[in-house]
Each structure stands twice: as C-alpha cells, then as structure tokens.
Amino acid sequence: MADPSTIPLAHHFEDQEQQHETTAIGMWAFLLSEVMFFGGLFTAYLVYRNRYPEAFLEASGKLDVTLGTLNTAVLIGSSLTMALAVRAAHMGSRGGVVRWLLATIIAAGIFLGVKAVEYSHKFHDGLVPGANYAFKGTASADTELFFALYFGATGMHALHMVIGVGLMAVVAWRWRPNNVVQHPDGVEVLGLYWHFVDLVWIFLFPLLYLLGRHV
Amino acid sequence: MNQPATTSSPGEPASASYPLRPYLLVFFGLMGLTALTTTVAYVDLGFLNTTVALAIAGVKALLVVLIFMHVPHSGKIVWALASAGLLFLIILFLLTMNDYVTRAMVMGWE
Numbered sequence: 001m002a003d004p005s006t007i008p009l010a011h012h013f014e015d016q017e018q019q020h021e022t023t024a025i026g027m028w029a030f031l032l033s034e035v036m037f038f039g040g041l042f043t044a045y046l047v048y049r050n051r052y053p054e055a056f057l058e059a060s061g062k063l064d065v066t067l068g069t070l071n072t073a074v075l076i077g078s079s080l081t082m083a084l085a086v087r088a089a090h091m092g093s094r095g096g097v098v099r100w101l102l103a104t105i106i107a108a109g110i111f112l113g114v115k116a117v118e119y120s121h122k123f124h125d126g127l128v129p130g131a132n133y134a135f136k137g138t139a140s141a142d143t144e145l146f147f148a149l150y151f152g153a154t155g156m157h158a159l160h161m162v163i164g165v166g167l168m169a170v171v172a173w174r175w176r177p178n179n180v181v182q183h184p185d186g187v188e189v190l191g192l193y194w195h196f197v198d199l200v201w202i203f204l205f206p207l208l209y210l211l212g213r214h215v
Numbered sequence: 216m217n218q219p220a221t222t223s224s225p226g227e228p229a230s231a232s233y234p235l236r237p238y239l240l241v242f243f244g245l246m247g248l249t250a251l252t253t254t255v256a257y258v259d260l261g262f263l264n265t266t267v268a269l270a271i272a273g274v275k276a277l278l279v280v281l282i283f284m285h286v287p288h289s290g291k292i293v294w295a296l297a298s299a300g301l302l303f304l305i306i307l308f309l310l311t312m313n314d315y316v317t318r319a320m321v322m323g324w325e
Contacts, residue, residue, distance in 0.1 A: 021290050028296040035300040039307050046308060047315050065253070072249050080242040083283050087233050188285075195283045202275045205249075206268035210256035214264050 008183055020185055027189035031196050034160075038200050041153045045207060048145050058137045059146035060212035062127055064118055068209035071114050072201065078107035079198040082191050089187035094175050097187055101172040104194065108165050115158055122147070150208055157204060160197050167193070241282045248275050 013019040049056045081103040088096025119128075126134025129148045137143040171190055174182050252271040260267060280286050286297050 021292070024289050025292050025296065028293050032296055032300050032303075035304060036307070039304045042304075043307055043311050046312060050312070050315060065256075069249065069253050073246060076242065076245045076249065079245075079279065079283055080238060083238045084235075087235070087238070091233055192284055195279050198283075199276055199279055202279070203269075203272050206252055206256070206265075206272050210252065210268055211265070213256040214259040 008181065023185040023189055024192070027192045031192065034196060038153075038156070041149070041156065042203070042207075045149050045153070048149065052142075052145065055137060055143045056146050057212040057215050059135070059143035059150075060208065060210075061215070062125070062135065062143075063150070063209045064121065065209050065213065067114050067118050068205060071111050072205050074107050074111045074114070075198050075201050078104045078111070079195055081107060082194045086184075086188050086191040089175070089182075089184035092184075094177055097175040098172050101168045101175075101187075105165050105168050105172075108161050108168075112158060112161060112165075115154065119151075122151075153204055153208070157197065157200050160200070164190075164194050164197055237282050241278045244278055245275055 007016060009016060009019060013022065081100050085097050085100035085104060088100055122128050123131060126132050127147050128151065129144045133144050133147070135143055167190055171182075171186055175187070248271050252268055255267055255271075256264065258264075280297060284297075286293060
C-alpha cells in the first residue's frame, strides 16, 4: 500500500475513502451515459438485423475475421496492461504506472493501425456507404445498411480509443519520476474508462465479424 | 513484474495486498473465450449461433466488470450505477423490439 500520508486529499473530502468513492462514482456516472450512447447504436443494429437478416449475414462475411480476432486479442492485452498500471499506482510504483501505461498506448496503437488497414481495404473493395458503394449482394435487401452500422459503431469505438490514448499520455506524463505525488484514483478511473472501451468491443466483435461465418 | 513499491511499509510486501493472479487469470480466460467464440462461429447452429456468441460475450463482459473494473470492492453506489446501466439497456432493447416485432401484426408490415 502506498503511504496514505503522501497521497493528496482534496480539501472538500473528509478522508481518502470518501475521495476514492466519489471519484469512482463520477466515472461510473459518465460510463452510464456511455452505455446508453452505445446502447443506441446496438439498438439500431438490433432493429435492422431483425428486419434484414439475410443481408446482414452476407455483409458480415465481407469483414476480415483474422484481423478482427487479432484486434480483439490486442485489446484484451491492453486491458491487462491497464489493470497492471492501476495496480502499480496503488502500490505507489511510479515506474510501473508509466511503463504499463506506455504498454497500453502501444497496444492501442496496434489496434488502431489494424483498424486503419481494415478501413482502407473496405474503401478499396467498395464497401463504404456513400463512397462508390459497390457490393449489392444476393439478398433482397441492400447490404449497405450493415456497413453503415459497421463504420458507425467501430468508428465511434476507435474515437473513444484515440481519446483514451490522449488521456493515458497525460496521466503517464504526470506520473513521471520527480514530479509531485499523483493520486492513484486518477489512474484507476482512467482504467475504468479503458475497460469500458474493451467491453464495447467484446460485443461489437461477435455481432459484426462472427455473424455470417457459419453460412 | 512490477518494481516493489517504493513507499510500502517495510516487512509487508506490497504485492501481497495487490494480487496479480486474478488479472492474469482473467486475461487468459478472455483470450480462451475469444478463441472459443471464433471457433464456434464457423459451426452452423442455426439461430443458436448468435445466442451462443452473445452468451460468451456476456461471460467476458462479466469478467471485465467484476475483476478489471473492481465493482465488488467499489461500494454500493458503484454497484447501483453498474446495475442501472444494464437495466436501462434492457429496457431500451425490450421496448424498442416490442414495437418493431409487433408492427407486422398490427399494420400488415412485411
């Protein structure tokens, strides 16, 4: 345990425990709004998949399941390194926080790089709605709707990752050696945000990539 | 793996109160479940494919929320907020689909 006397306590809190719980609640309240935000995207997916099941199956088969699985593994790895950064913060290990946050940033960079490769393939293959969309499929309904949801959902997810990388860079900089003592709660709520981003992907991956594999 | 905590009190290893094992177990569990869900996706289970995929995703989500996000150790209000997320998500899905799947019956949609 990091020595409690060295951890800053803001003047409006009674004690560390109250401060800790308040910080966690603040992030959870934000994540709740994020749940409803992504919930809207998942609802759109639910409605249209229910209405055009064949088109969704066929369009899903066009996604690159190898790259999708690779990215899932990378993101799970980044959740582990983030959990270890939070652990290091609670143990008072500055070097640990900085190292694990950098590892998480690298993993996020790999994920976004793979995503960029996937996106460019989709542009090349005429699978981007509105940009010379070429794949009509054999199903009666248009497959374009699936790709609109694919780009909408994965694009929003990627944007959350980019923001997360920015936050991690700031927190890692603040935890650099010789800076004033930082509060572990900051790393902890950053961890909550990052694990939430992982959670969204856990559901996006099967619904987008694995949907049409068995046909 | 980490350097020992520089500020931990002597005689009490910092890693004792912050165990590493649960995180590693969850990591390998998530990896295994990802391999499982990808493999099962190639087997034709009819309408059950999506059910199985979502069940596996649900288990993965539970592992992340309970272990990585520390919900069990975070107090009652965090429990309430996390549960509220799930509850309102279910309301959103159920009420929306309650509308869409019954429209065909009421309005002769196809």
